[in-house]
Amino acid sequence: xxxxxxxxxxxxxxxxxxxxxxxxxxxxxxxxxxxxxxxxxxxxxxxxxxxxxxxxxxxxxxxxxxxxxxxxxxxxxxxxxxxxxxxxxxxxxxxxxxxxxxxxxxxxxxxxxxxxxxxxxxxxxxxxxxxxxxxxxxxxxxxxxxxxxxxxxxxxxxxxxxxxxxxxxxxxxxxxxxxxxxxxxxxxxxxxxxxxxxxxxxxxxxxxxxxxxxxxxxxxxxxxxxxxxxxxxxxxxxxxxxxxxxxxxxxxxxxxxxxxxxxxxxxxxxxxxxxxxxxxxxxxxxxxxxxxxxxxxxxxxxxxxxxxxxxxxxxxxxxxxxxxxxxxxxxxxxxxxxxxxxxxxxxxxxxxxxxxxxxxxxxxxx
Numbered sequence: 295x296x297x298x299x300x301x302x303x304x305x306x307x308x309x310x311x312x313x314x315x316x317x318x319x320x321x322x323x324x325x326x327x328x329x330x331x332x333x334x335x336x337x338x339x340x341x342x343x344x345x346x347x348x349x350x351x352x353x354x355x356x357x358x359x360x361x362x363x364x365x366x367x368x369x370x371x372x373x374x375x376x377x378x379x380x381x382x383x384x385x386x387x388x389x390x391x392x393x394x395x396x397x398x399x400x401x402x403x404x405x406x407x408x409x410x411x412x413x414x415x416x417x418x419x420x421x422x423x424x425x426x427x428x429x430x431x432x433x434x435x436x437x438x439x440x441x442x443x444x445x446x447x448x449x450x451x452x453x454x455x456x457x458x459x460x461x462x463x464x465x466x467x468x469x470x471x472x473x474x475x476x477x478x479x480x481x482x483x484x485x486x487x488x489x490x491x492x493x494x495x496x497x498x499x500x501x502x503x504x505x506x507x508x509x510x511x512x513x514x515x516x517x518x519x520x521x522x523x524x525x526x527x528x529x530x531x532x533x534x535x536x537x538x539x540x541x542x543x544x545x546x547x548x549x550x551x552x553x554x555x556x557x558x559x560x561x562x563x564x565x566x567x568x569x570x571x572x573x574x575x576x577x578x579x580x581x582x583x584x585x586x587x588x589x590x591x592x593x594x595x596x597x598x599x600x601x602x603x604x605x606x607x608x609x610x611x612x613x614x615x616x617x618x619x620x621x622x623x624x625x626x627x628x629x630x631x632x633x634x635x636x637x638x639x640x641x642x643x644x645x646x647x648x649x650x651x652x653x654x655x656x657x658x659x660x
Contacts, residue, residue, distance in 0.1 A: 300492040305332035309496030310449035315652040317456035328465035333446040339606030341553040344438040345643040352405040355621040360643040363650035374448045377441040383538035386428035395542045425534040470509035495636040515629040520610040524564025525576045528603040533560040550587040568614045576602035611639035
């Protein structure tokens with residue numbers, strides 16, 4: 295059994311941010327990843343949006359870490375030449391009832407320390423985005439987009455430059471809590487048994503199941519996980535918008551919105567489809583509610599112009615129809631085990647919050 299200092303399980307954007315921060319602090323870090331490349335699951339299947347911190351309940355981890363993480367992420371991208379755009383976004387109302395919701399959103403944003411949102415009239419919206427229908431809109435100037443793949447590669451470079459390493463194709467099959475540390479049994483071609491002083495469970499969709507595989511870990515500290523699939527559709531033809539466009543939020547998501555990539559191509563999504571298994575196929579049958587949702591703010595969308603694109607799955611800690619849950623950063627104070635930090639329910643805004651999550655993890659594991 296090999297004795298090691300620090301193991302981070304999961305090489306998604308959050309795991310890599312944590313590994314980078316720990317390595318820079320002087321820890322000896324090994325990242326264990328079951329896939330052959332970093333960022334192959336949740337991180338590869340989101341919209342790449344840098345969120346402002348608008349929607350989340352005051353004093354929640356999502357609010358705190360999104361607002362802090364946004365600033366850290368913009369600074370990091372500028373300093374490390376990671377492709378990104380601070381393009382801003384429009385949150386649009388299409389009815390008087392939705393206009394009231396816009397004010398609720400603005401007030402919540404202010405409570406979270408996001409005080410730069412401002413209103414646009416229907417005429418101002420039309421001037422900025424001629425194809426867009428809105429009776430009123432909020433503009434968020436600090437929202438943007440980032441090239442997630444290049445961000446993760448930059449984190450990987452920092453990790454490796456500070457002595458860290460990544461073991462790919464290495465699933466964690468189980469382990470136990472021992473008096474000497476946290477023992478991990480890995481699979482793959484080079485099976486290993488490691489005993490680590492510190493383990494960061496950043497396994498995303500698999501984080502609760504992984505914690506449950508650790509013998510002597512209290513089962514009452516393993517949350518139930520629910521899968522909320524988000525499907526995306528791409529548009530054939532020229533993109534009509536230059537900003538990110540969001541409707542007012544819906545249950546369990548932010549509504550079918552317009553996302554842009556670094557090349558200016560647009561996609562619509564994600565929707566919310568509660569599923570029981572990890573299946574990323576996008577059914578063309580889901581296009582009808584997309585057309586209906588999009589035409590509320592883009593009435594001239596033509597038939598047969600949406601094509602199934604890709605999907606991602608959010609690791610939710612709440613079931614369909616129940617109130618949204620917060621991030622869970624679980625350490626010894628909760629489960630009583632020295633050196634183990636579990637990251638549960640790290641969905642949106644996990645990308646934006648990644649560097650702030652890493653700061654918090656570092657404070658728990660100096």
